[in-house]
Amino acid sequence: MTTTRKLFMSFTGLFLCFFLLIHFLGNTQLFLSPDEAQEKFNWYSNFLTGNAFIKIVSYVLYLSILLHAIYAWIITVKNKKSGGTYKKDSRDRASKWSSRNMGFLGLIILLFLVLHFQNFWYVYKFGSIGLDPWGNKDLYTVVVTAFQQGWLVAIYVVAMIALAYHLAHGISSGIRTLGLFNPKFVKWIQYFGIAYAILICVGFALMPVYIFFTSK
Template sequence: MNTLSRKIVMAATGLFLCLFLLIHCLGNTQLFLEPEQAKLSFNAYSHFMTTNPIVKIISYVLYLSIIGHVVYALIITLKNRKAGGLYKRDNRGRASKWYSRNMGLLGTIVLVFLVTHFANFWYIYRFGEFTAVDANGNKDLFLLVQETFTNLWIVILYVVAMIALCYHLIHGINSGVRSLGLFHPKFVRWINVIGIIYSVVLCVGFALMPLYMYFTQN
């Protein structure tokens, strides 16, 4: 697979993940409801997302997209370093933003966050010895979220990861649209503005969730 094909795969998987993040964030806003209402609503949402056949199929696409995005990001990064020379000085500072030059670092922070996030919630909910249920008989994921976000270091990790994700998305959306050939010079400014607004609103929303859970319990 040539460089262009790899970039197209990166763009397609990245934009699909952007759509998933939006849906995930909207679903998680239920955490801001009154505690008892939030518990029942959030647990019902979680039950639906893990049992609905269509959602299950989409979840497999999600897992493959995450793996593909990470793998091709590593391949592209390694090839770029090899082509440019490991110790070659980077003189792009005047022409590009710092986050554009540090997508590897930002991506690594996001990857660490993803591993932690899956371990804290997805794995325990699906495969762990998790037996708590709510009044409706659904697994009490809300309780798990509450307990997890009593740990300050986890809250800090989530907030830092959301800052990294925000910059990663700002560059990634712009780059992804270009790679898919959907970028028209006439709409350059609007694509940039929409990408920035989406990235900031989404990541602020995600960052507020652990902060809200932490400060309302401590």
């Protein structure tokens, strides 16, 4: 049963990593000039919500987040009760702070996701949003307005730091759990995980910072 939980954690975690990349690439439109960003970002958002295939993928995403969080909580509780698996392993990779605090990092990310969904997903789906000049829901203005608040920008940056640590350990751990781990490429997989985590999280963190300093 423990192996099954770890497999679920790995499958859902790696799927969420892939989603993060797609989400990041789509959101890079926020770095465009205001008028161009508004047009393209709103079109992109409208496309995502109106496409049947994307809707199915979004349900898989929601389920993956839920399962990943539930199994992470179960594994963390069981590790605490058993005294913690990392305490019995003196190897450097097992003693890294990120690997020993995946539960804590995951909790920060989960709380951030609740805030993120409330700020944008919920508002887009159920809130009253005006239309842009091209007839699409103006999510861009919602994003810009939100990131004009310094405290919210700070929360996003802190959350991205937590996510970077979570990803750096989680990617190599997930690949190893799925049996896709060749001892010859241990370092390369670890380097890939770190590089991916830095690229994605720095990119996401720069978006609210960029908007905060350029939309005043």
